[in-house]
Amino acid sequence: MANDAGIAALPNGSDHPVVIDTANPFPHSASSSHSSPGTIPSSSSTAASPPTFSNWSGTCTRTPGRVVPATCLADIQAAVRDARKAGQRVRAVARAHSWSDVFVDDGDVLIDVSRLNSITNFDADARTVTVQAGVTTADLIPLQLQTGLSLPSNVILDTVTYAGIVNAACHGTGWEEGTISDYVTAMTIVDADGAARVFSEDTADAETWAAVRCNLGTWGVIYDITLRLRAMANMAVENHFRHQGEYFPTPTDDEVAREKKLARLRHVVERSTGVELFWMPFNRYYHTLSAGRAWTPADDDLWLRVFQETNEPVTHGAPAVRAALTAMQAWQMRLSDWIHRTILSHHPLLVPAFYSLGFHTIKLFPQRMVERVPHAIHYQAHIDSFKVVSFEVAVPLTDEASWAAFSAMWTNVTQQVSAEHAAGRCPLTLAMEARFVRSSGALLAPCYASEAKRRDTHHVYVEILSAAGAPGWAAFRDAIAAQWLAVPGARIHWSKQFPAVGTAGVATAHGEALQRFKAARAAAGVDAPNMFVNNWLAGALDIPDAVRPLPANADRSGPPVMVAREVAEAARLSADRRRWGGRLLMAMLVMLLAHILRR
Secondary structure, rough: EEEOOEEEEEOOOOOOOOOEEEEEEEOOOOOOHHHOOOOOOOOOOOOOOEEEOOOOOOOOEEEEOOEEEEOOHHHHHHHHHHHHHHOOOOEOOOOOOOOOOOOOOOOEEEEEEEEEOOEEEEEEOOOEEEEOOOOOOOOOOHHHHHOOOOOOOOOOOOOEHHHHHHOOOOOOOOOOOHHHHHHEEEEEEEEEOEEEEEOOOOOOOOHHHHHOOOOOOOOOEEEEEEEEEEOEEEEEEEEEEEEEOOOOOOOOHHHHHHHHHHHHHHHHHHOOOOOEEEEOOOOOHHHHHHOOOOOOOHOOEEEEEEEEEOOOOOOOOOOHHHHHHHHHHHHHHHHHHHHHHHHHHHOOHHHHHHHHHHHHHHHOOOOOEEEEEHHHOOOOOHOOOOOOOEEEEEEEEHHHHHHHHHHHHHHHHHHHHHHHHHOOOOOOOOOOEEEEEEOOOOOOOOOOOOOOOOOOEEEEEEEEEOOOOOHHHHHHHHHHHHHHHOOOEEOOOOOOOOOOOOOOOHHHHHHHHHHHHHHHHHHOOOOOOOOOOHHHHHHHHHOOOHHHOOOOOOOOOOEEEOHHHHHHHHHHHHHHHHHHHHHHHHHHHHHHHHHHHHH
């Protein structure tokens, strides 16, 4: 049945989808082979202290009143109904890969949907796939490779879930591609009544559809999502390393030089399928000093990853090669995390030495390779093994002035890093990066633009990242945030860190789009008691009636909440590390022996 908003209701607990194993994506009748026993203590746990939840990076810690590991739709519905009767609010989690405070408040109900990780339908004719809330970006890769249909853009991470990246309108890179939310064609959400409601682009009105595709979990708990795929071309990936001064102005540049550099950057971005731009500070630090000059950011190299669709055959796709590369990346990420935590966080002046040497490992990437689209997108595995902090904003690109504003955002960071280094500090220990996208039709997407303006509007997402615990990060982030958020149209990425001022100014930044979102949410009737809105979101979305008093002095000494898939994956990754680690060690010994014999 459907209501006036074009929402169909599923019979409670009666859905029996055909399940597709994410490792072998073809229909069968058994449950997903990825399922593993839940390890989350429930409200009946006999532990002396209640379980303590922490997000991936450790920036948010909470003590939920109850944790529910959901294994089916009925579990979500029952948990929501029980929470409403008890006067508790509800937030869902799968991988907890967000820095912002979108998680459960103390004393409320946390629903773990990570075991809902099946691909439940694939329609080759319609070119759509339906995934449960806990399906990760990696889970969907085999189906894309086997069917020749794929998402044309996606996040780099292969461990985040589609429920998470859709709820926050996360993005990849693609000059003509929007956010992941823009590929959604339908969603099943459990509302505050415990009813499973299907929102579809074919049946929902325009306002409802523009609102629900990025709703930050405030419409209810997502059960599944249907995504639109496309026929997949191969992707040529080119890795270019150029002096930063070729694309961004230096203090000595005149106006003509600045315009030429900006035009050079626009030429690359606007004529490519996609572009990722990275600056790792101090990557040519010793080269500059050895030349007898003082280091400046303009001396450093930029890393440009340029994507172009192509019909050329794949050059880098052998499973054994990819498996070895993935294992090597796992070790690389863990080693980087260890170095930053144990050395660089205590001796920040060693950061230039580390990046001056470490950046050259990136240059080992082939200068040009042709890959299948999912492999080109998810090129760096195990990123989440390296605990980092991040701040990111989206700003519109519509004319020369907006491009100049982006260039100024970039150079402000490089100048600030240079000033911090001169003062003996290195708060930016990882990178600054930029990705360019088409504007989104989802109202709360940071890169949203109205339908009338979307054809001529693109956005750039600019991000700074540092190792978790880097000295001086918070003050550096807040200083950059003040500069970036002064740019017209700038909006913070919902999943990244917010400055110390919190959500102040967020509602104003989203303006009319936020008011339309709240009106559509109210009209849909999904959450009359505001039970899906935590206190942080109440402030961000300007819903003062949703604010509730929280328990004082919450106990954080309880056992950690581990989402269900983490346990099984930790065991699998440990086995992979042992297997590939031994092979890599053997290869190193053989190379060393060969070197000795040649002498």
